[in-house]
Amino acid sequence: MSFTVAIVGRPNVGKSTLFNRLVGKKLALVDDTPGVTRDRREGDAHLGDLSFKVVDTAGLEEATGDSLEARMRRQTDQAIAEADVCLLLIDARAGVTPLDKRFAQILRKSPTPVILAANKCEGGAGQAGRMEAYELGLGAPLPLSAEHGEGLSDLYDALAAFADGFAENDEEQALEDALADDEAEGFDPDAPYEPDLEAPLRIAMVGRPNVGKSTLVNQLLGEDRMLTGPEAGITRDSIGIEWLWRGRRVKLWDTAGMRRRARVVAKLEKLSVADTLRAIRFAEVVVVVLDASQPFERQDLHIADLVEQEGRGLLIAVNKWDTVTDTQTTLRMLKEELERLLPQIRGVPIVTLSALTGRGTDKLMPAIERVHTFWNARVSTAKLNRWLEETVSRHQPPAAKGRPVNLKYMSQVKSRPPTFAVFSSRADEVPTSYRRYLVNGLRETFDLPGIPIRLFMRKGRNPYAKKK
Structure with missing residues (x-):
């Protein structure tokens, strides 16, 4: 399972610039004008061998009531509550402001772990502001330059300490998480779909x-x-x-x-x-x-x-x-x-x-x-495996390196949209064209027009793999 990092700080300290740097794309708009970001924006970030979800938030401001700033603040508060790690960013060139102190005080009371980073430290210009940041009581501030990519190795070390216990969110792990979630929520592919009239x-x-x-x-x-x-x-x-x-x-x-x-x-x-x-x-x-x-x-x-x-x-x-x-x-x-x-x-x-x-x-x-x-369609496991047997008998998957590829069984992992997992000891060698063949067959047989269908080829575990 991956972990989530929320980037927070007062307006115009470089949160969106750092967000874009971590995701490797210019997803968030960046401008010198404070307050460009208003809603939370999520992205898949990669830093070395770490893979995690990063959340760009609106600038923290003191606001109450139902004003725009207050609504933005509530969105940021929710991002902090849902994150595994909170990255508090300050502008090292501007030094520590009263607003930085106020929100550092709030974050110290939060159960979410906090990493303090001083941005705009390129060329040593923000060294004095970085030293001031020690008074925030959140540990040693990391020197960063989001715009030039400096200091990311220090950020990697800080995040790696919090990443213990989190496995990389690869495709197989995502399927296992979905199966666990469905079991916990009582997902049963054999049960008929009944719309939840309480939810909009x-x-x-x-x-x-x-x-x-x-x-x-x-x-x-x-x-x-x-x-x-x-x-x-x-x-x-x-x-x-x-x-x-x-x-x-x-x-x-x-x-x-x-x-x-x-x-x-x-x-x-x-x-x-x-x-x-x-x-x-x-x-x-x-x-x-x-x-x-x-x-x-x-x-x-x-x-x-x-x-x-x-x-x-x-x-x-x-x-x-x-x-x-x-x-x-x-x-x-x-x-x-x-x-x-x-x-x-x-x-x-x-x-x-x-x-x-x-x-x-x-x-x-x-x-x-x-x-x-x-x-929201659900297909029973028995029907799926009867269909798989008939479908494979009509058109076998192409052999890989002279060896046949056997599809053992399949099940529906989740709905919304319908997601299926096909298990095989050589799942990685099933070509994309054959996967499309299976998806088209599922759509036609089980009457699933006009919706995406997700099909994962999952490799079964070898019980003797760890034995000598």
Whole structure:
């Protein structure tokens, strides 16, 4: 199991710069303006042979009530509570400020272990500020330069001390964790799926700018909840709305339009796109809204592929259908294009509608419920192994180095999305093409259209491996 490191500190001390350095990508926006980061952002970090999850947080500020700063502060407090290690960052060039002292006092009372680091120490410019940091009572401050990558070896040593007992989060370990979680939560693949009516059904509306996402949300709600208009890009933030549909709670996100990455230049639009991606991760079913006059542009396919990578249920809503003349021919062409362009998630349902007039919008929520049911699908182990035996008898896996590859058995590890594990003593030698063959067979046999399917090849343990 991996461990989690939360980077905290007052605004503009370099938390996002260090976050980007650890994950090896420019995921978090960095600017000289304080307060650019508002929400928690998570990433997979690597430092030497250490692999862990790192969380970038908003700058710690003294704020109460329901102000924006207070909400940001609560997000940071939650990140600290959920982390295994907290990395408190100060600006060594600015020295220790009263705000640094205040939050060091808070962190000393927290049960989460704390590592103190003095950033911006390149060239010895922050040496005096680093010496001041001893008064915070959190041990010796590590000298760092997040921008230039200096001092990471010291950070490695500090994190390695906390990493004892945590195994590397590889694929096999992730499967074992999932099996343990499912057993603890009472996951039973033989039990029929029953929706939890107490938990809200989480839906995200995504798509290119000006395809009618906000208008569609207003039509579903029956009120002008979202600001709409002919201009593209009116919606900037991902707005979450709770409502009831046929007695069932629904959490619906209206998101900002996502343009091609090359066209996203303004900082505010970058933040909006990041917010949309977070909405996709929080959703259970994602509705990709298309414009009937310009369906399946490259950006639409990119968005759909993002949804599949995140493992969410997918549904295509073709808006402005009232402008289409030959509806039957157009619908047939859309389905053919969808099968050709998105072969990894075959059978994605298409709903045609007009958000402006309301025509066809009554079909959307029932279709979303069906996708949600497929996304929660469970298949009994007995059925899976009968299917595996028949499937392998029709098409054996290719031999590797002249030796046959035997697939012993399989089981469903989890749902949401359906995840399966196939056990074999030579699991590493099963080619990707054969895995796709198994996934397509699962989708067709057990009626799982339009949702991602995860299939892991797991190597069985040899009980005599440790015996001489």
